[in-house]
Amino acid sequence: IDLSADLFGQTLTSPLLNASGVHCQTKEELNDLANTSNLGAMVTKSATLQAREGNPNPRYYDLENGSINSMGLPNLGYDFYLDYVLQEQTKPTILSVAALSAADAITLLKDLQASDYQGPTELNLSCPNIVGEPQLAYDFEATDRVLSEVFSFYTKPLGVKLPPYFDLVHFDKIAAVLNKYPLTHVNTINSIGNGLWVDVDQEQVVTKAKGGFGGLGGTMVLPTALANVRALRQRLNDSIKVLGTGGVTSGADIFAHILCGADLVSVGTQVMKEGLGTYDRLAEELKAIMAEKGYQSLADFRGKLKEL
Numbered sequence: 096i097d098l099s100a101d102l103f104g105q106t107l108t109s110p111l112l113n114a115s116g117v118h119c120q121t122k123e124e125l126n127d128l129a130n131t132s133n134l135g136a137m138v139t140k141s142a143t144l145q146a147r148e149g150n151p152n153p154r155y156y157d158l159e160n161g162s163i164n165s166m167g168l169p170n171l172g173y174d175f176y177l178d179y180v181l182q183e184q185t186k187p188t189i190l191s192v193a194a195l196s197a198a199d200a201i202t203l204l205k206d207l208q209a210s211d212y213q214g215p216t217e218l219n220l221s222c223p224n225i226v227g228e229p230q231l232a233y234d235f236e237a238t239d240r241v242l243s244e245v246f247s248f249y250t251k252p253l254g255v256k257l258p259p260y261f262d263l264v265h266f267d268k269i270a271a272v273l274n275k276y277p278l279t280h281v282n283t284i285n286s287i288g289n290g291l292w293v294d295v296d297q298e299q300v301v302t303k304a305k306g307g308f309g310g311l312g313g314t315m316v317l318p319t320a321l322a323n324v325r326a327l328r329q330r331l332n333d334s335i336k337v338l339g340t341g342g343v344t345s346g347a348d349i350f351a352h353i354l355c356g357a358d359l360v361s362v363g364t365q366v367m368k369e370g371l372g373t374y375d376r377l378a379e380e381l382k383a384i385m386a387e388k389g390y391q392s393l394a395d396f397r398g399k400l401k402e403l
């Protein structure tokens with residue numbers, strides 16, 4: 096059984112990625128990912144121009160069926176992650192960047208364009224946890240304006256991280272915007288923004304910032320993630336790869352993401368719960384399913400979901 100996959104021309108030994116934000120903030124964490132078997136490629140914590148402390152604790156909370164987070168974009172700053180991918184990288188890596196304003200996004204990407212970095216980058220248009228800031232990709236015109244400006248100068252591989260959409264017309268609208276640009280990929284989904292968990296014993300919320308509203312991940316978001324992978328794969332140009340993220344806890348979940356059209360599949364919440372050994376377990380489970388079905392490679396079933 097061959098689990099190899101392609102990351103914009105680089106061959107990966109596995110289609111698995113970490114979801115950005117999970118175990119990818121510090122040099123030590125990034126080096127751990129580089130040494131994690133069955134993790135085909137890695138993604139860095141979304142970086143902003145200036146380093147950020149993030150939101151106050153508690154800011155991550157484990158739920159029975161997933162997780163809720165209000166991290167608030169803690170990161171060591173864009174320069175740190177750029178240095179890491181330029182000098183320390185030993186495994187194919189996607190550099191994730193975020194911006195608190197459109198102007199910051201342009202400043203950051205102009206610097207990246209001028210740098211020696213030639214690898215893949217992902218612009219996070221969907222962080223749900225910044226006080227007072229909307230998730231940019233829910234504003235189709237604003238997304239179009241930012242991408243139009245970015246691609247007036249940016250010529251290196253660039254994709255975007257999207258929030259989940261819940262309406263078929265919204266899929267049509269975001270796909271129409273994205274199809275105008277030479278994007279390498281979309282990564283879908285970010286956490287489902289602004290969920291709320293209630294601790295009934297304590298009669299209180301479980302994370303501090305924003306009155307307890309935070310991004311949902313894990314099992315509870317799997318159907319939403321699959322819908323977003325499927326709907327975007329059906330609408331985007333073939334040249335735009337789809338990276339599936341959300342709700343993976345088993346090899347069957349990875350198989351489902353790939354059936355919906357995912358080129359690569361990320362795992363976040365489950366790695367928070369189970370540790371970096373998750374990727375070995377998932378790869379074995381995926382191989383067992385493929386063996387039982389008689390599939391040799393991921394291409395044998397990618398995008399081949401049947402309708403009734």
Ligand code: RRO
Nearest residue numbers: 165166167168222224286310
């Ligand atoms: O740091 C965060 O609060 C965060 C980010 Br940037 C994101 O894109 N998604 C998320 O669930 N949390």
